[in-house]
Amino acid sequence: QRYIEKKGRLNDDSKEADIDPESVEKWNHYDFLRFLWYSFCKYQRVRDEEEAKEDDKTKGKTIRQLGMKDIWANTPYSTTRTYFWAQMVFYGLAVDVSHKKLSTYNFNYFLVQNPALSNNYKELMNNYYSKKLRKEMESEERKNEMILPDIMELPSLITNVEKLKKEQQDDEYLKPDTEQYEKKEISDDEFLIQFETRSYKSWNNHLSFLRVIWCYLNNGGMNEQNMRTKWKLFAKENYHESKTNFWIQMVKHYQAKYKQYIDNKDKVNDDGNQENKDNEDGNKKQDEVELTEEEKKKQKMDSWSFAGFVLFCEWKEIQIENTELYLEFYKAETMESANAAQQILEPDVKPLPK
Numbered sequence: 001q002r003y004i005e006k007k008g009r010l011n012d013d014s015k016e017a018d019i020d021p022e023s024v025e026k027w028n029h030y031d032f033l034r035f036l037w038y039s040f041c042k043y044q045r046v047r048d049e050e051e052a053k054e055d056d057k058t059k060g061k062t063i064r065q066l067g068m069k070d071i072w073a074n075t076p077y078s079t080t081r082t083y084f085w086a087q088m089v090f091y092g093l094a095v096d097v098s099h100k101k102l103s104t105y106n107f108n109y110f111l112v113q114n115p116a117l118s119n120n121y122k123e124l125m126n127n128y129y130s131k132k133l134r135k136e137m138e139s140e141e142r143k144n145e146m147i148l149p150d151i152m153e154l155p156s157l158i159t160n161v162e163k164l165k166k167e168q169q170d171d172e173y174l175k176p177d178t179e180q181y182e183k184k185e186i187s188d189d190e191f192l193i194q195f196e197t198r199s200y201k202s203w204n205n206h207l208s209f210l211r212v213i214w215c216y217l218n219n220g221g222m223n224e225q226n227m228r229t230k231w232k233l234f235a236k237e238n239y240h241e242s243k244t245n246f247w248i249q250m251v252k253h254y255q256a257k258y259k260q261y262i263d264n265k266d267k268v269n270d271d272g273n274q275e276n277k278d279n280e281d282g283n284k285k286q287d288e289v290e291l292t293e294e295e296k297k298k299q300k301m302d303s304w305s306f307a308g309f310v311l312f313c314e315w316k317e318i319q320i321e322n323t324e325l326y327l328e329f330y331k332a333e334t335m336e337s338a339n340a341a342q343q344i345l346e347p348d349v350k351p352l353p354k
Helices: 029-048 063-074 079-094 107-113 121-126 131-136 161-169 178-183 188-197 205-219 224-238 241-271 273-278 280-287 293-301 306-315 338-342
Strands: none
Touching (some): 029 107, 079 107, 079 224, 121 131, 188 205, 205 224, 205 306, 224 241, 241 306, 241 338, 293 306
């Protein structure tokens, strides 16, 4: 909010930004964000008004290409810092789900929709780059070099057009297929890679959504705002802020319960190690007997994993697989409202578990 209230800034309708590459000191973060935003938006406005048909300079080029050309010509910052923030601003514009694309025409609206870009901008960069690389990117030796992040990949803005067309044409691609999903057991790291690159071999809408949250919570370096942003890019026009937050809170809460269960189980196992060792020889033949389905489930639940988490919730009669579980906490009219889709609303039936 403090950025929005600043005075003496550029007007949204300015034709060119007043940029002095030699005077880096006069730039603050708000100015730079607005410069990046305008560099992309001015070309988007031309396209929206169909003026590009008469402008040979813009034909055959994407909005990103046109905007980045202006950005590279005028930025006062290092290559890596400029690219990072340009990526974040373009990402914020790309995931705007408002009907009239208000983020393209109103900078204040853009900031409200992407608060992390201004309110917590230092921490945002820390989520991607270590302190060592943040120092190196400003050094004389590397300021003109593009340095890749060493903590977390930047949001992907490169679209594989052929793949996208295939996904749009093949409605079965994203339909739930629990049996196929369960057969394709992969590590959390591989699952996240497939999610980030949209290269998943199998996808179960709700279960996979929960696993995305599970993986990011396990990661530890991803805050809730970033999780919602990641999912917003994926869900596009189907994104729902309150529902996404609801499921983040549910997975977070019951993941902690599952962790307590695993820790207690491990403690019991440690206390009984000697007794287990004494009986080991006598139990060898029993161990060779094929386990029942219930025993297999118990074995899987006792091993920290997303599959074990789902079984733990089933065992505890927590309806984590119920896609409408939120109706126990929200009135239907509240959760299906436009406000709930655009912002996080508090439950109006009963509080979320804590």
